[in-house]
Amino acid sequence: MDSLIEDIIAREILDSRGNPTVEVEVYLSNGQHARTAVPSGASTGSKEAVELRDGDTLRFGGKGVRQVIQNIEEIIAPDLQDLDVRDQKSIDETMIGLDGTDNKSKLGANAILGVSMACARAAADYCDLPLYAYLGGPGATRLPVPCFNVLNGGVHAHWQGADFQECMLVPYGADSFRESLRWGAEIYHALQALLLEKHLSVGVGDEGGFAPAVDSNHESYDLLVEAIRRAGFEPGKDCGIAIDPASSEFFKDGKYQLRTENRALSSAEMVDYYAEIVRNYPVVLLEDGLAEDDWENWKLLNEKLGSSIELVGDDIFCTNPKIIAQAIEDNIANATLIKLNQIGTVTETIAATRLAQFHGWGAFVSHRSGETTDDFIADLTVALDTGHLKSGAPARGERVAKYNQLLRIEEELGTAASFAGKKAFVRPVRG
Numbered sequence: 001m002d003s004l005i006e007d008i009i010a011r012e013i014l015d016s017r018g019n020p021t022v023e024v025e026v027y028l029s030n031g032q033h034a035r036t037a038v039p040s041g042a043s044t045g046s047k048e049a050v051e052l053r054d055g056d057t058l059r060f061g062g063k064g065v066r067q068v069i070q071n072i073e074e075i076i077a078p079d080l081q082d083l084d085v086r087d088q089k090s091i092d093e094t095m096i097g098l099d100g101t102d103n104k105s106k107l108g109a110n111a112i113l114g115v116s117m118a119c120a121r122a123a124a125d126y127c128d129l130p131l132y133a134y135l136g137g138p139g140a141t142r143l144p145v146p147c148f149n150v151l152n153g154g155v156h157a158h159w160q161g162a163d164f165q166e167c168m169l170v171p172y173g174a175d176s177f178r179e180s181l182r183w184g185a186e187i188y189h190a191l192q193a194l195l196l197e198k199h200l201s202v203g204v205g206d207e208g209g210f211a212p213a214v215d216s217n218h219e220s221y222d223l224l225v226e227a228i229r230r231a232g233f234e235p236g237k238d239c240g241i242a243i244d245p246a247s248s249e250f251f252k253d254g255k256y257q258l259r260t261e262n263r264a265l266s267s268a269e270m271v272d273y274y275a276e277i278v279r280n281y282p283v284v285l286l287e288d289g290l291a292e293d294d295w296e297n298w299k300l301l302n303e304k305l306g307s308s309i310e311l312v313g314d315d316i317f318c319t320n321p322k323i324i325a326q327a328i329e330d331n332i333a334n335a336t337l338i339k340l341n342q343i344g345t346v347t348e349t350i351a352a353t354r355l356a357q358f359h360g361w362g363a364f365v366s367h368r369s370g371e372t373t374d375d376f377i378a379d380l381t382v383a384l385d386t387g388h389l390k391s392g393a394p395a396r397g398e399r400v401a402k403y404n405q406l407l408r409i410e411e412e413l414g415t416a417a418s419f420a421g422k423k424a425f426v427r428p429v430r431g
């Protein structure tokens with residue numbers, strides 16, 4: 001058979017932060033081959049699958065992945081040889097079995113994911129299908145609303161900007177992906193002009209958004225609303241706001257430490273703080289509003305805000321179906337973030353997404369702060385019909401690689417394509 005895995009090779013490449021990461025190539029018995037690369041987070045959840053790094057060796061300014069390369073070529077490749085590349089489940093289960101740990105710490109989630117993604121792409125190529133159609137079938141025709149992280153803060157700006165890590169533009173009022181991308185880029189440029197006018201920095205953070213040293217988190221929203229207006233759009237009608245404070249990063253000693261505002265808030269006060277933001281600004285999504293160690297108070301957050309906006313868990317759920325199942329049972333949020341490398345295989349990522357969707361939850365596909373030009377998540381988003389994704393600012397190559405791929409997908413789908421729009425953020429209220 002032509003679709004058998006013949007060989008797998010891997011190499012160390014650099015990611016967008018200048019750190020080493022893994023690139024994988026899968027070769028099939030018919031000579032076809034496919035390539036993928038693995039991203040890397042900075043504000044990571046403690047229950048993420050383990051990204052394996054070489055001891056203390058600092059190479060290129062970051063810890064290398066030579067052991068990961070060796071694990072792929074010497075342990076994984078021989079075992080996957082002669083498996084049908086279309087059998088994604090067996091491929092992923094074989095690697096999970098080979099690893100034998102709960103968190104992929106033996107071979108490395110970066111080893112396993114690189115191979116898993118490369119096999120999916122090779123299988124799509126073998127079937128002569130675009131990746132989104134291979135993974136999603138003929139019903140995969142809806143384009144997501146892009147969420148553009150145009151103001152970077154927290155750890156992504158080395159704490160030189162706002163406390164909140166991500167302030168995103170959500171141009172949900174457009175009637176196509178292409179149009180929403182144009183709106184996002186125009187507002188991004190209007191924001192740049194506004195920052196220059198206010199003598200604020202237009203230097204960028206890890207995800208391509210500006211990282212001005214604002215005096216409060218509210219100032220970020222004022223800037224966004226003003227930029228939306230200046231670009232000729234109506235806040236709340238054409239374009240909303242999504243926030244990822246990544247609050248685990250500033251939750252210390254049981255309090256949320258707002259450095260820019262020089263105060264520390266309890267969980268209940270933090271929930272009120274968000275409620276006020278939601279009252280005053282066109283916010284449609286709040287991710288990681290509370291810390292991963294603050295599970296009980298997520299219930300309070302969901303009671304107060306779950307009926308009006310999408311509440312997404314990132315660090316707290318880690319794309320892990322077991323944790324998401326518990327969260328659904330406890331009714332502590334209404335959406336999960338979806339990051340391939342938090343769980344480590346394509347199969348488990350699909351399972352996490354489907355689980356959320358089955359229960360009426362949202363699934364919000366995400367890049368990592370350390371990225372490559374691999375555009376896998378663009379296809380994944382359409383395949384799984386998640387309706388929204390975030391891939392940073394509409395600037396910088398590794399971020400726009402995903403948005404540009406979505407343009408191609410929309411073009412290829414032609415009249416079959418639709419755009420998710422604002423409905424993507426509306427979650428049914430659960431009892």
Ligand SMILES: C=C(OP(=O)(O)O)C(=O)O
Nearest residue numbers: 041042043044367368369
């Ligand atoms: C994309 C994010 O950042 P990182 O990749 O650093 O976890 C996030 O927190 O949602």
Ligand SMILES: [Mg+2]
Nearest residue numbers: 244246288314
């Ligand atoms: Mg996050």
